[in-house]
Amino acid sequence: MLILLTNDDGIWAKGLKVLEQSLSSFGTCCVVAPDREKSAASHSVTLHRPLRVEEVAPNRFAVDGTPTDCVILGVHKLAGKKPDLLVSGINDGGNMGDDVSYSGTVSAAIEGTILGVPSIAVSLARGEHRNFETAGEVIKKIVPLVAENGLPKDALLNVNVPDVESFEELKGVRWTRLGKLSYVDTLAEMKDPRGKTYYWVGGTPVREDENGADTDLVAVEEGYVSITPIRLDLTHNRALRELRERWKVSL
Ligand SMILES: [Mg+2]
Incomplete structure (x- = not known):
């Protein structure tokens, strides 16, 4: 099996190294990752300048582009043939709820899915242990299932792992x-040394109360590994039906 690995934390990130070590027994791993951190790059593609690739070790490529650029290069060129599987991660921090739309980790798996490669995104939720090895053990359980059964058409798996001290501490x-997240203190306004105002986007994510036990956010909070199938088709089908019924748009 040929597995394409990527991430948005950059080629030197610990999570990517652990992912490679965890999956090397399943086949050949080809790593194609950004040469620096590209978290929150979402699904952006570099179109207005060339991309440079450096082979930093055998079958390990650093790209001066986005996670999506890496998947395009990996699938069409660097892996040598179409990979059987793509795994993106292990991201340093959860990718759940509304954060999924910003995530370079998940977007790499979206690009893999678009290119016809069964794809999984895996993230380690924030915590004090930063136990990537446990997330590596989790992905080892999921990869054989995907390899054997494939994934439903246009679906990828978004896996989030709680940051527990050891694999045995996972509840299931x-x-x-x-789920549903909102951010507080999204925009920080500060002064630079010359007295000019600048802004920094960030903030603290807050889980909204409406989340049930069947959401990714609550599952991870309660110590469970969360697996969410994500679809590429963003059409809001209920809204489509309602609007078709009720809104007469005339030209
Ligand atoms: Mg990241």
Whole structure:
């Protein structure tokens, strides 16, 4: 099996190294990752300048582009043939709820899915242990299932692992839907040394109360591994039906 690995934390990130070590027994791993951190790059593609690739070790490539650039290069060129599987991660921090739309980790798996490669995104939720090895053990359980059964058409798996001290402390696995996050203190306004105002986007994510036990956010909070199937088709089908019924748009 040929597995393409990527991330958005950069080629030197610990999570990517652990992912490679965890999956090397399943086949050949080809690593294609950004040469620096590209978290929150979402699904951006570099179109207005060339991309440079450096082979930093055999079958390990650093790209001066986004996670999506890495998947395009990996699938079409660097892996040598179409990979059987793509795994993106292990991201340093959860990718759950509304955060999924910003995530370079998840977007790499979206690009893999678009290119016809069964794809998994895996993230380690924030915590004090930063136990990537446990997330590596988790992905080892999921990869054989995907390799054997494939994935439903246009679906990828978004896996989030709680940051527990050891694998044995995980409570189990829940199949989940995306939860609802909001951010507080999103925009920091500061002064530079010359007295000019600048802004820094960030903030603190807060889980909204409406989340149930079937959401990714609550599952991870309660110590479960969360697996959410994500679809590429963003059409809001209920809204489509309602609007078709009720809104007469005339030209
Ligand atoms: Mg990241």
